[in-house]
Amino acid sequence: MTSEAMKAVAKRTLGLIDLTNLNDDCTPSDIEKLVARATCEHGSVAAICIYPQFIKQAAELLKSSPVRIATVVNFPQGGEDTLAVVEQTRQAVADGADEIDLVMPYKAFAAGRRGFAEDQIKKVRDAIPAPAQLKVILETGELKDPRLIHLASEIAIAQGADFIKTSTGKVAVNATLDAAEIMLNVLRETSVENHRQVGFKPAGGIRSLDDAKAYLDLADELMGQNWVSAATFRFGASGLLDAVISGIEGHEEESKEAY
Template structure:
């Protein structure tokens, strides 16, 4: 990739980035750093993605209507909570100022053959996410493994009202892959609804990001990736984006959360 195209890709990736801190030892101080890092000299990331307990603190820093959106996770990371508890977690996060909810579907139940568990969970959380709140559903594709199951999870989430389908929590052995992304993007296209895609976990460089962008442009349309339809969930990739935008090369090393 030539330098001009690399910098162009870096700028796009920045605008699509959900800058993430879902580490177990996260603190208020790290949220303050994350909010600052999301606002760069080259533009803002699309969102920050944080634990629910930090949403109110982040909203206090960013203020109402800030262009950097606040995303948080529910039913995270295992996907095994009761629907009522996840709905309550969602309500509290939205009350605290969350703009976007990233919901882990009950993927263990789906692996066991219980499709209704996925539909019921997504519909219940969808009911809490009144516009303009966005609902992203995390499929945990690395655990689903089978292409047919990844496709079915995508279909169920889309049909139950998800605004985005997302690959991964970043908390398992296999996170975002181009193979899973291909299946998910093709399912979005086939379903015919205005649904976005988010790749999360394992994307550590602009070069990595370019592969996902190229795939989405091939399957959907050249101008399809934008913040309303495409996101990257990552923590370390911002360093590579800024290095490229400052005139340096893209790292070839991938890094996850």
């Protein structure tokens, strides 16, 4: 990319990032640093994405900020204890979470238990009062089969997801353009019949402006030039912000941080 093209992609990307720290060794000090990074002289990210135990701390730090708080439930295993997941969800919203990123029970779903997956997503959806939102993580790198990814996308949307998300970032294969194409096509196919807007979130392994541009270009191609916004598209990432700031400021360097 030319420097001007790089700057344009960087400016477009900044407000689409869910700035993430889902490291196993995350501490309250790390949350302070994450919140501090979420707003810079060039603008703010869309949200921070953190573990539930840090929601109250983040809510206090962000009480005068437009940055939203996303958290994860049933993470990362996508387990089958639906009652526990629902309770975790209710507590997260009570603590101040604006967005719930639910790992669907993808192993049960892949084993043919579609109804179980539908039921868990629906029960979590019912536990989230407006205006809080639900993102459903499909774990596409584990589903592998394009037909399963397509069906999982349809199920998540039908059960009330506000976003469908590729990955946890905790497995061998996370966000890919192939999975993104399938998921975006489902969004395009179902947008009219659903009469509501559902977004897309690629997550895991997206670190450079070239990575970001590839996903944005795909979304523009499939969904139209005016579709992408923070209401419809998020990047789940930790290191991407460094690349974005470098791009806005005209530097070549890009972050090597892992998701």
